[in-house]
Amino acid sequence: MIDVKVDGRLKSQRFRQEREADWRRLERLIDKVEKGAMSSLSDEEILAAPVLYRSTLSSLSVARATSLDRGMIDYLETLSARAYFFVYGSRETLRGQLGGFFAQKWPAAVRGLWRETLVSVALLVIGALVAGWLVGQEADWYYAFMPKEMAGGRDPAATTEMLRSTLTGAKNSDGLSAFATFLFTHNAQVALLAFALGFALAVPSAALVLYTGATLGAFLALFISRGLGVEAGGWLAIHGVTELFAVSLAGAAGLRIGWAVAFPGEKSRLDSAAAAGQHAATVMGGVVVMLFFAGLLEGFGRQLIVATPARYAVAAASALIWGLYFYGPRRRAKT
Template sequence: MTEILPAAPLVNASRFRAAHEGDWDRLERIITRMEKRSVGALDDEDILALPLLYRTTLSSLSVVRETSLDRALATYLERLCTRAYFQLYGVQTSPWRQLGAFFATGWPRAARSLWRETVFCIALMVAGTLAGYFLVHSDPAWFYALIPEDLAGGRTPTASAESLRNTLYDTGGEGALAAFATALYTHNSQVAIFAFALGFAFAVPTLLLVIYNGLSLGAMIAVFADKGLGVNFAGWLTIHGTTELLAVALAAAAGTRIGSAVAFPGREARSEAAVTAGREAATVMAGAVCMLLVAGILEGIGRQTVVSDALRFGIGGAALAGWLAYLYLPRRTGAA
């Protein structure tokens, strides 16, 4: 019986690449220029060559797939063809429309997809707050272990009730308020960014950061509550805290989603699972930064100029209701 040998490849990989690599490189340069700028950045020669280069690259991809020349080459050509297709046939939208779509549907949809992680992070924050309160209430020495002295700003267990009250109702000047708002916005943004970024380490540092923030909050509540200013401090905090703490919880939830994907990737590779989870997580993080900007304005200006406790609770409660309605109430997405 005659032995049947496997057929030799009909196409030589090195010769095939040498014959067509020039067209692929030119197409990639054109597409990259369009992605970074626009079609207006191309000259007439490139515009005329673009459709031909796209069809040539598609033909090359078909040959590579049929002959199994090189898996890495096939992946490269698939990505190049996808980018070219998007630039040739994709619907181009202006930055303003993309921004509008982000606020109208993108951010709320991403936030709703992370609702479990958000609830979990809020629960951890509440638990940390309760723990911090009871620790400092039972032994004020815990306050100095939880909050550095330079961050306490004089609001310590040894401060008098009068001095603590002054920190809640001191109106100050407009220049100081603007600087205060900027400083606090920067600080809060850093907290949220760290909570998001640390999610890549299996989310453990993110969750510890959430608990520590709760401990710090509980310690501050205990200081004011022990001086009979618990309700006053709650109003002082509510006007901006509802927005700020929800933003931190959303950022932590985004980090937790990525960390969970890295720790439990399922059938995907860890890198692929992280990229998939990172798309929605990054959208939520971008929205959280916007919330922190609003919180910084409320904290630096509204909290200092509004001295009525009832009005502070009203503004903070309305802000929380507005965020929850905006992010979580179902809405129409329009026709497909």
């Protein structure tokens, strides 16, 4: 028994001596990276890392197969796990990943949906025009398009003075935070549904965008009938530019998925839907951010900025910023 133990120790020592230099070298490289000194690595060290990693895995396999020292096996397992994230893990920090998303990936994904975005905007406008015309012909149509909880008392039964008072903003900011949260949640639900239901051949997505346009058209038609069209337009535009563009992009994402499912082309239907879903999901990641800003503008901006010209100025600035951000010229990412 003693001879077996001595022989096992000798094997472990000999095994370690033959390979320990490579293990220590890999460990030093990992230590540098984990301390944030990735840029200090030479080209030779970077090229050597995968080779050292594979050598360490081989050593671990041999150590396990021959039942060598347990402490050595634990050391090699830990070293291999650390080396895996060094060799195959992301070299980019969270800050860098977010920067790349907002600087390149999201705008590029939105530009890639320009056809679907045009269709989505067209559906929004058609819904607004049809609903506005119907409400102009018969005021009771208003109740078919505008949910009661969103109307907030702004309906054909309200007096003109009451309608005008709802456009002047709050005298104080009490409750505006809760209001912004409610509106953000509602708009996010509409956008996410328009995206998610794209798999049903995009029909529900198109219907949701049409319905969103219809609520807009019905609302404006009511205020126009009372001579308050300009004021209502400013009240809506301060947040509507961002909010409605976000909903249009969500609808475009749903249309892209629905089109891929209906017409997969040379790919299988599943592969086509997966590729479209990945593209659309990138767009939706940014849409959530747009809806957050729209919620802030809706809950705070339009309540605190009460002058109609100022509201239109904020809306124009928002349109310019989003237009340049998504469709303006930009430098290509370095490869």
